[in-house]
Amino acid sequence: MTSSAADGLGVVETHTARVFDAANPLVLASGAVLPQVDVAYETYGTLNNERSNAIYICHALTGDAHAAGYHVGATRPGWWDNLIGPGRPIDTDRWFVVASNILGGCQGSTGPSSIDPRTDRPYELNFPLLDMADFVSVHRGLARHLGIERFAAVVGGSLGGMQVLQWALTHPEDLDRAVILAASSRLTAQNIAFSAVGRQAIMRDPDFHDGRFISQGAFPGKGLSVARMMAHITYLSEEAFQEKFGRSPQEGELSPNFGVDFAVESYLEHQGQRFLSRFDPLSYLYLTRAMDYFDPFSRDGALDLLVADPVRFLIMSFDTDWRFSTAHSRRIVRHLEGARLPTSFREISSPWGHDSFLLEIDDYHASVRAFMDRAAEEIA
């Protein structure tokens, strides 16, 4: 495939690998065991002979392995196509990029809706609760599968950035650099509150059937769409909502009823509805809960391994992000700098709130590009 900065990666496809199996089951942080773990992943660019040019991408709550390029016949590219591709900040002419779907997810990797090989039925709520460390264990399983011992960088935003932080803290030998965008090392009570209400919307949907909705042939889509609509409010800044929608009527003149009168209601309705075709309510529960519990710096000696084998960090926040505000990023920076770890921090000005890490924002992309250029010099 030939490609340029203009046309991006072109056609890509998702692969699946079994990275844990009966001979090598996955033991989770909780001690629970998953007898078999499949991972959906994509790769872009070419791994060099020294295997030194690999980059790992961790996705956010509702992302997937399709980070860049186009699936056959698709009109929309992967979710981070503006960042990853030939000539882009994460330049696939230079880097071999691996993107995978998270453990507990629902886009090809093993999750609560997968079949438990021990029972031949979906796990549903028998799926074990997950810890941030478990996501990293599975990323490492995929790396092993691909024959990659060390990554030049591991990159992620929001929940993706939390995985990057966990990985750097517990297996710093796996990576040279870490890019952590719009993330947090510990959710606030308000963050947990939003998660909790989203989960309640799902679990109170009668079609949830105490978590056995797959077995019952049901789907708690109403609850899931409400959870998604609410979460979407937190992904955009108040300014962004105002700029995008203001008080505009959905179409023509306002004529009050309880449906979709204002443009902002139409947007949320659409987001909620579109989500149903691609996301699993159980994954939503498992992944948000892992975020609530994440608090790595509260552990004794949390930084010891990293201090012994330093990773170079780029931490970025966005000034209008009120889901994980700059204060969250600064807390991470304080911990890392307190341990004299090499850390660059930037607060990027952007009107778009939390979603900014998914957008093409000059200052942000320039910083990632510069950071990756220095990574390239090191391995050259």
Added chain:
Amino acid sequence: MTSSAADGLGVVETHTARVFDAANPLVLASGAVLPQVDVAYETYGTLNNERSNAIYICHALTGDAHAAGYHVGATRPGWWDNLIGPGRPIDTDRWFVVASNILGGCQGSTGPSSIDPRTDRPYELNFPLLDMADFVSVHRGLARHLGIERFAAVVGGSLGGMQVLQWALTHPEDLDRAVILAASSRLTAQNIAFSAVGRQAIMRDPDFHDGRFISQGAFPGKGLSVARMMAHITYLSEEAFQEKFGRSPQEGELSPNFGVDFAVESYLEHQGQRFLSRFDPLSYLYLTRAMDYFDPFSRDGALDLLVADPVRFLIMSFDTDWRFSTAHSRRIVRHLEGARLPTSFREISSPWGHDSFLLEIDDYHASVRAFMDRAAEEIA
């Protein structure tokens, strides 16, 4: 009844008055007609012979007529008992205070769950959509019923403040002073978004039955509780959530599941559950929609009546309120000052967010007290 600042008003009770009826039906702003309107109300203190010492209290979204004192056998006083009572900022030794339940509400005043006398069945979604002006029409109906032509002050917070603003703009002859706390003259897209998702949670509950849940003997309590939990997040500041709950476990050690692990989850669950016993899902729809549409300054000549018959305003906001931030209050102040109306504005420092207007905060209460003292001097 003898009373002091320490023991407050003591026992009070709610009355009901029919303020519109077949001979004098209520014509709404939309042109729709309500053939009969009952209003639940309470009064505190004594109306003087000149009928010049009356104060009207407008409640917020989920309030009621029971603003102060204790109902027989109750352990909790009315919702604004810290502000209203003998010796309190709105001093019932001096003022005759009227508090009523809003039109469209569910605590004794006519609302969507009331019986339509034309059909002998509950209105449900046949209840007409409401405008802020309709709330004021009914307050005025109650004033007429009580024989009060003019109020020394009309006072309200949040939706209550929006009613006060509407009243002052359209019937300035009814009031000398207006106290508008933590309110807005036009919701932002984000405000509407939160409203919309709350309504969707209610309307997507299968027990909503397209609004006919009373006729069906059902109650969309799951949706209503989710709406309430979400709204509660917006009533407290992020700081208040953090200070009240932090990441504390609900009881003993954290052991992850999808129920109530963190204290903040328990609080929201409790708020959601408690709401079900006292609030009606249809009222929630009607009242939030009226707020979405409120935008009085967008009308030509909105200030003309008020300029001809000025009302003295006290506008206050709370610095951590992110539901109706100080920017909302400042917009009201800009409009009023632009018309050279006598307006005092204060932003009160408080960690508690939107709910601050319900709390006993020294600076805030001192400002109300001083404003009411000046009102007393005027009528003396």
